[in-house]
Amino acid sequence: MLMQLIIKPQMGMSFIPHSSLNGQPFLHPYVVYCFQCPCDLIYIGTTIKKALCRVLEHMRAIAKQDVTYPVARHFSAAHNSDRNLLRFYCIDRVPPNVRGGDRTRKLRQLELCYIIRLQTKAPGGLNMDEELAVHLG
Numbered sequence: 001m002l003m004q005l006i007i008k009p010q011m012g013m014s015f016i017p018h019s020s021l022n023g024q025p026f027l028h029p030y031v032v033y034c035f036q037c038p039c040d041l042i043y044i045g046t047t048i049k050k051a052l053c054r055v056l057e058h059m060r061a062i063a064k065q066d067v068t069y070p071v072a073r074h075f076s077a078a079h080n081s082d083r084n085l086l087r088f089y090c091i092d093r094v095p096p097n098v099r100g101g102d103r104t105r106k107l108r109q110l111e112l113c114y115i116i117r118l119q120t121k122a123p124g125g126l127n128m129d130e131e132l133a134v135h136l137g
Contacts, residue, residue, distance in 0.1 A: 025090035026052040043126035
């Protein structure tokens with residue numbers, strides 16, 4: 001399987017998405033995903049729905065220039081809301097746990113790890129402080 005590479009040239013860093021996303025990652029729920037724009041800013045997010053549903057929500061927000069979404073706000077201001085410039089990756093997921101447990105909490109913790117690892121908090125990325133407060137509160 002060909003793994004796509006997320007590149008942050010300003011950090012001299014590259015990242016290969018997690019191998020647990022074999023097959024059709026857009027059909028997986030409980031996914032950590034990444035948007036990367038042409039100016040190399042990155043947004044890390046999560047969804048408990050199928051990843052494809054979440055991508056379409058972001059695409060609609062960009063088309064409507066809905067500034068309540070950080071990605072849409074950036075694309076409206078910097079890229080004339082051109083959705084064709086956006087790259088999307090599923091980078092990890094939380095599989096069902098046989099013993100149960102809070103999958104959503106694990107997903108949020110994983111998201112925070114990627115936000116820190118890829119340094120996607122604004123201004124160096126598109127993740128906002130108020131989004132990070134969800135993980136710390």
